[in-house]
Amino acid sequence: MERRILGYGGMRHLAVFLLPATLVLGIVLVYPVLYDTFISFFHYSLLMKYLNRWVGLDNYIQMLTSRSFWYAAWISGYFTVVSVGGELVIGLFTALMLNRKFHGRAFVRSLVILPWALPTVVNGVMWRWIYDGNFGILNGVLYRLGLISHYHSWLASPFTALNMIILADIWKNWGFFTIVLLGALQTIPDSYFEAAKIDGSGFWYTLWHITIPLLKPAILVSLVMRITQAFQVFDIVYMITQGGPANGTQTLSYYIFYNAFQRLQFGSAATISVLMTGVTLVFALILIKIMYSEVEYM
Amino acid sequence: MRRNSFGLYLGAVVTSVVILLPFYWEFVSAISPMSELISTPPHLFPEHPTMGNFISLFTGKGESMGVAIFLSALKNSFGIAAVTTAICVAIGSLAAYALARFKPRFEKSYLKGVLVLSMFPPIALSIAMYAFTIRLGIYDTWWALILVYSSFTLPYVIWMMHGFFLTIPKEIEEAALIDGATPYGVFLKVVLPMSVNGLATTATFSFLTAWDEFMFALILTSSPRAKTVTVAISEFVTHHMMNFGLMMAGGVVAALPPLLIGIIFQKWLIKGLTSGAIK
Numbered sequence: 001m002e003r004r005i006l007g008y009g010g011m012r013h014l015a016v017f018l019l020p021a022t023l024v025l026g027i028v029l030v031y032p033v034l035y036d037t038f039i040s041f042f043h044y045s046l047l048m049k050y051l052n053r054w055v056g057l058d059n060y061i062q063m064l065t066s067r068s069f070w071y072a073a074w075i076s077g078y079f080t081v082v083s084v085g086g087e088l089v090i091g092l093f094t095a096l097m098l099n100r101k102f103h104g105r106a107f108v109r110s111l112v113i114l115p116w117a118l119p120t121v122v123n124g125v126m127w128r129w130i131y132d133g134n135f136g137i138l139n140g141v142l143y144r145l146g147l148i149s150h151y152h153s154w155l156a157s158p159f160t161a162l163n164m165i166i167l168a169d170i171w172k173n174w175g176f177f178t179i180v181l182l183g184a185l186q187t188i189p190d191s192y193f194e195a196a197k198i199d200g201s202g203f204w205y206t207l208w209h210i211t212i213p214l215l216k217p218a219i220l221v222s223l224v225m226r227i228t229q230a231f232q233v234f235d236i237v238y239m240i241t242q243g244g245p246a247n248g249t250q251t252l253s254y255y256i257f258y259n260a261f262q263r264l265q266f267g268s269a270a271t272i273s274v275l276m277t278g279v280t281l282v283f284a285l286i287l288i289k290i291m292y293s294e295v296e297y298m
Numbered sequence: 299m300r301r302n303s304f305g306l307y308l309g310a311v312v313t314s315v316v317i318l319l320p321f322y323w324e325f326v327s328a329i330s331p332m333s334e335l336i337s338t339p340p341h342l343f344p345e346h347p348t349m350g351n352f353i354s355l356f357t358g359k360g361e362s363m364g365v366a367i368f369l370s371a372l373k374n375s376f377g378i379a380a381v382t383t384a385i386c387v388a389i390g391s392l393a394a395y396a397l398a399r400f401k402p403r404f405e406k407s408y409l410k411g412v413l414v415l416s417m418f419p420p421i422a423l424s425i426a427m428y429a430f431t432i433r434l435g436i437y438d439t440w441w442a443l444i445l446v447y448s449s450f451t452l453p454y455v456i457w458m459m460h461g462f463f464l465t466i467p468k469e470i471e472e473a474a475l476i477d478g479a480t481p482y483g484v485f486l487k488v489v490l491p492m493s494v495n496g497l498a499t500t501a502t503f504s505f506l507t508a509w510d511e512f513m514f515a516l517i518l519t520s521s522p523r524a525k526t527v528t529v530a531i532s533e534f535v536t537h538h539m540m541n542f543g544l545m546m547a548g549g550v551v552a553a554l555p556p557l558l559i560g561i562i563f564q565k566w567l568i569k570g571l572t573s574g575a576i577k
Binding site for chain 1: 324420
């Protein structure tokens with residue numbers, strides 16, 4: 001137990017130090033969630049305010065029984081699992097690679113951070129141009145290599161478009177896992193791996209039974225962080241497909257955006273927001289549980 | 299052993315190519331004239347490189363909406379990110395310092411609460427903040443975005459600086475307190491000068507995330523006086539016939555500050571990224 005430092009001046013000073021930040025956090029994070037919860041019980045439109053009225057749980061019933069809500073939820077879920085899964089696997093292997101010594105390692109290591117530093121919006125337009133059906137480089141290269149016999153419209157069918165967005169997202173974000181896991185790998189003493197080598201264990205055995213268990217806390221924390229972000233994906237969808245075609249890339253965030261700012265149905269948008277915030281809360285509690293139990297592993 | 303290092307180099311080359319190709323294509327497209335962009339097969343090397351796209355980006359010589367506002371959008375992005383960073387680093391460090399040094403009973407719960415709040419979906423916040431900024435009369439101004447951006451910047455600053463303050467020795471502060479300094483004086487004159495490293499890492503990271511932000515800017519701005527560069531780029535895509543050369547040029551300009559920071563301050567960035575996951 002740390003000694004409390006009374007010399008700092010006690011409660012009065014503490015309050016002064018904490019007040020500005022707490023006030024701002026209250027306005028930008030607590031108030032919006034309360035507001036959402038409140039208006040989720042109303043038929044609430046910004047256009048015709050005189051029609052706004054209390055509807056109880058109607059919004060929730062309507063959402064939970066609507067196909068488009070579950071479709072958006074499925075798209076967000078699929079996006080999260082495939083994107084983050086891909087990023088973790090690629091990120092782990094590049095981290096293992098960069099943990100070995102070779103010429104040019106510093107160069108590759110500084111490259112890895114670049115896609116991550118690229119603004120999401122720029123990443124979006126860049127891939128939209130790469131995927132362009134008529135003049136995009138993807139068609140051009142694949143065609144020249146003889147891998148496709150005719151130009152494809154990569155963003156024209158819903159499921160392909162969704163996967164193409166995922167590909168662009170993986171390209172941008174796998175570096176996050178590389179950087180975090182490389183950092184964690186460097187804290188593991190070489191002697192662990194040398195011992196494994198002397199015992200004659202192969203690459204996969206060492207990876208599965210030694211490396212991954214040692215990396216577990218770092219993997220779990222970065223995984224939950226990325227899952228939360230991916231579940232809330234909006235920017236890249238807006239830039240590449242704007243939710244189309246046929247709503248096939250309309251994630252939950254996009255669905256809320258559409259309801260709130262295009263249909264101006266704030267009540268329904270708030271309802272989905274509350275549901276989504278609930279799911280996020282579960283992620284957050286898991287993260288806290290992992291972070292504060294980390295001591296056991298170390 | 300030999301086979302092993304061959305695999306290693308192969309992996310390194312593949313990784314580098316996968317990362318660099320899209321950047322290369324972005325850059326080449328930005329300096330290519332329209333005629334080369336819409337050719338089949340695509341020109342992998344520009345035959346007549348041109349600065350035309352960059353020039354029309356900044357002079358507004360072009361038909362597109364986005365172009366006319368690009369310069370003001372750059373200014374807005376820069377100003378909003380800088381002010382957000384300054385305010386959040388200031389009030390966030392104050393709070394972090396109080397938690398780390400005064401050791402209130404709720405230190406841990408406060409930090410956990412901040413973490414939980416910071417994970418809430420931004421789109422869920424945007425609904426309330428849209429109505430709120432209109433009522434306050436700050437909709438479509440810098441202040442709307444500065445306020446809303448603190449929803450992700452402030453939690454980050456509090457966590458980072460709390461961790462940082464725990465690592466600096468408190469003997470000097472205690473000596474100053476015994477000499478009769480106030481906690482505010484100690485914070486300003488003793489703690490901050492010792493925290494330049496931590497503050498710089500945190501500020502760099504905050505600036506980048508604010509510079510990159512798109513969704514709030516899309517929702518909370520409607521005119522050139524507050525539209526940010528990310529919104530300007532999105533308008534290239536949505537408003538007009540797509541001029542990809544112009545879009546790529548805009549992308550290059552918008553990506554320049556974060557990429558330069560990424561290269562020059564790589565160590566700080568890596569520290570900022572990993573500190574959450576590795577203790």
